[in-house]
Amino acid sequence: MKTFAYTAFTAAGKRRRGVVVAEDEADASARISAQGLLPSEISAQSGVRASRAVPGRRMRRIDHDMLSVFTRQMAVLLSAGLAADAALEAVQTAAGASRIERLAAEARAGLMEGEPLSQALERAGGVLPPWFTAAIRAGEHSGDLDAVFLTLADHLESNASDRAAITSALIYPAFVAGVAVIVCAVLMVTVAPEIVAMFAATGQELPPLTLAVLRVVDFIRDNFVALALTAVALLALGLASGRVPALKNRRDRLALRLPLAGRFLRMAEAAAYLRTLALVINSRLPLTEALRFAAGVVSVESFSHEARAAGDALHRGENLSSALSRLSFLHPVARQLIQAGEASARLGPMTDRAAVLAETWLRTERKRVAVVLEPLSMVVVGVMVLVIVLAVLLPIFDMQAMVGP
DSSP: OEEEEEEEEOTTSOEEEEEEEESSHHHHHHHHHHTTOEEEEEEEEOHHHHHHHSTTOOOOOOOHHHHHHHHHHHHHHHHTTOOHHHHHHHHHHTOOSHHHHHHHHHHHHHHHTTOOHHHHHHTSTTOOOHHHHHHHHHHHHHTOHHHHHHHHHHHHHHHHHHHHHHHHHHHHHHHHHHHHHHHHHHIIIIIHHHHHHHHHHHTOOOOHHHHHHHHHHHHHHHTHHHHHHHHHHHHHHHHHTTTOHHHHHHHHHHHHHSHHHHHHHHHHHHHHHHHHHHHHHHTTOOHHHHHHHHHTTOOSHHHHHHHHHHHHHHHTTOOHHHHHTTOTTSOHHHHHHHHHHHHHTOHHHHHHHHHHHHHHHHHHHHHHHHHHHHHHHHHHHHHHHHHHHHHHHHHHHHHHHHHOO
């Protein structure tokens, strides 16, 4: 089976685009016609398979919001008793978004070629994160695929909610900052030169604050092109750091040295690791498999080495709590819960409790940052505006004092 992208027209003459899984182009045309559409263009698609075969071809990336919708749809359909291929077909039919439709179609094509669902999704056109497919692989081995999708959907929706809260906290300050910068720029471009000319004519010295602000303005004006190119380069570097492994490793090492960013990174890695570990343990797979799958979701290079070392220690005969002591990103309370689960023969529930605890800490920390971020950013904007306004007003006050009685 192959995936075909098509452009077709309805009976009313409206153009529609989508994807369909078929044996060949003729079968694809028949399937499109069966939907009451008149096919205009049909082209074979091969997703990441072709992207890997053709050097330099850019792979399509599905964002977290789309992935969250796709995961929730799959969780509901699999929980209703549908097989994986039927669930993917239903998602493809009712997706409502081209990226989700294409992801479901390409994954279904791989599934019908004999690939497991995790591999089909991994090789589909969505370029899914490694931890996502690792968790699905664990669900395939345990037979609890619907539970895995439910857990992943909850995790993605929780992360999306936290990101939305932080973004919302930044929208108003960013808008105020933009307006303030424009107003201040107008003041410095129109009013400040007149004040400077007046002081030059009288031979008086400008206030130190005004001189400092004018130096900053002159520096920005004289080096505007270089500063703009630097900003673009930093933006491109930031985007590339999420895709190039070497840059990502350097970015992670830098983030771990920063107090707030390092804390967030450790908490996020711990939550993902413990959630996968609990998922696999509760699926009644061997502990060696649990540590192997959990290590697959760790994205920070140093933490990934620690996770693999913990798996090797378990293979050598150490107990789980002793092996997990090698993980520097796990909170001591989480390790104590797992150790208590080992001692009480309730490893699955206690590991799940440790995962819930780690996720709760991460969610609480994000909400705390979102609450503090808005007033803090407003204070920063206010200080910036105050400095620029004072830089304009102080010379005016001095001039008034000079001409006064």
